[in-house]
Amino acid sequence: MTEAQDERVADLERRFRQGDPRALARALTLVESGHPWGQALLKRLRGQGQAKVVGITGSPGAGKSTLTDRLILEARKRGERVGVLAVDPSSPFTGGAILGDRIRMMRHHQDPGVFIRSMASRGALGGLAGATVAALSLLEAFGFQRIFVETVGVGQSEVDIARVADTTLLVLTPAAGDAVQAFKAGVMEIADIFAVNKFDLPGGERLIQELKGALELSPPRPGGWRPPIYPTVAATGEGVEALFEGLEAHHRHLKEHGLLEAHRLERTRFEVESVIQEWGRRRTQAAEDLVARVARGELTPEEAAWSLLRPEA
Ligand SMILES: Nc1nc2c(ncn2[C@@H]2O[C@H](COP(=O)(O)OP(=O)(O)O)[C@@H](O)[C@H]2O)c(=O)[nH]1
Ligand SMILES: [Mg+2]
Structure with missing residues (x-):
């Protein structure tokens, strides 16, 4: 890089450190596009700050964005600053899902304690791009204490998110086939917490019983963690406070068993x-x-x- 370029990166870094959200947005764009300035910034900022990173996955339409919107509210109630990455496997030109996610989290746009960003996934199967993980480091360096990463569970992304997040939340619904799908895809094994969303619809209680049965048969998790199941109605916010407590409990579990470091290394x-x-x-x-x-x-x-x-x- 030339001296003038160095200077501009340093300027961007200064504004970033001052907490200018436009500098954060610019930095994320640079990182996502693979621009050398993004690399330069990451090198200076990586490893600063640490957030509780929650991956939220599940089938399209399960209510992930609606639930994320509610979880943001819970985190804000507790005074946390929140960053959100919505990872979208659809082409940037169709943009449908991204638009939907934005609308569902729209109310937070006026809140300076919340930053929401959509990012492209790696390929049609929705795997996480390396740039998305780099973006996490930027959000942490910016000082967010909580980061939600919404990924669509259509293939690789659930497995990826479990490697990247501290806590993986799988959102299921009583809709026929949802649970079967999760069993088949091996997603059961990677979820730390389950939300049975759309609990206002019939079949929720039965799904919880099915999940409980399956979980009893699945191998024990590190430190003896037993994934809890929370009924939620994201549309109204019902059950979301308890779910948030569940996220906290899992984070405490990781800390108490010295598992956080391993998660960071895996990321x-x-x-x-x-x-x-x-x-x-x-x-x-x-x-x-x-x-x-x-x-x-x-x-x-x-x-x-x-x-x-x-x-x-
Ligand atoms: N009945 C019902 N509908 C819900 C609930 N949560 C979300 N929805 C609706 O389900 C649809 C998909 O929600 P969205 O959050 O976009 O799902 P995503 O694709 O998983 O992000 C929307 O029309 C929501 O209003 C719920 O708890 N109950
Ligand atoms: Mg969504």
């Missing part, structure tokens, strides 16, 4: 692996291009191998 591991994967993808592409050039007689196989494997200058 970092996820981030490093994401970079390795991305670079691996690029290298595979480069290899394909070289193969084509060997086929055209422009390179020998040795020259192709050398250009792929020689150490970077």
Whole structure:
């Protein structure tokens, strides 16, 4: 970077540290787009501050955004500053789900203690992008004490979020097939807490009994944690205070059993692996291009191998 660029990053960092939300928004954009300034900022800011990170996952329409909106209120009641990442697997051009999420959390827009940001996921299966995890570090450095990450449970994202969040909340509904889906996908094993949302609809009590049965058969969690199940009606806020207490209890459990550090390390591991994967993808592409050039007689196989494997200058 040139000196002038260094200066501009330093300026952005200063505004960030002063708590300017526009500087945070800009920093997140830089990180998400893979801009070198984003890397420079992350290097200076990473590891500062620590939030309680809660991943919220579940099928589309389960009520995750509505529940997140209610959980934000609970956190604010307790005086916490809250950051929210809504990870959306849909294309930025369709934007439907993002718009819906924004609307459901709209009331917080005037609250300077709440920052909400939508981010793209990695691919259509909704896996978490490494940039999303980097964004978490920025939100922590900004001083949020609580971070909610909403991910759509349509594939890879539940597994990813469990590696990244301190506490993973799985939102289910009495709707037919929801629980079956969760059992099949192995999501049961990664959830620390269950919310049976839309408890105002029929079938909620039965779902709780089914979950209890399944949980009794599932292996014990680190430190002997038994995932609790909370009935909620996110639409009205019913049950949300108890659910929030559940989140707190899990966090206390992690702390008391020295498990928080392991979680943090796992999050970092996820981030490093994401970079390795991305670079691996690029290298595979480069290899394909070289193969084509060997086929055209422009390179020998040795020259192709050398250009792929020689150490970077
Ligand atoms: N009946 C009922 N509807 C709910 C409840 N929570 C959310 N909804 C509705 O379910 C729909 C999907 O909610 P949303 O929060 O966008 O779900 P998400 O896709 O999981 O984020 C919306 O129309 C909500 O109003 C609830 O507890 N009961
Ligand atoms: Mg949503």
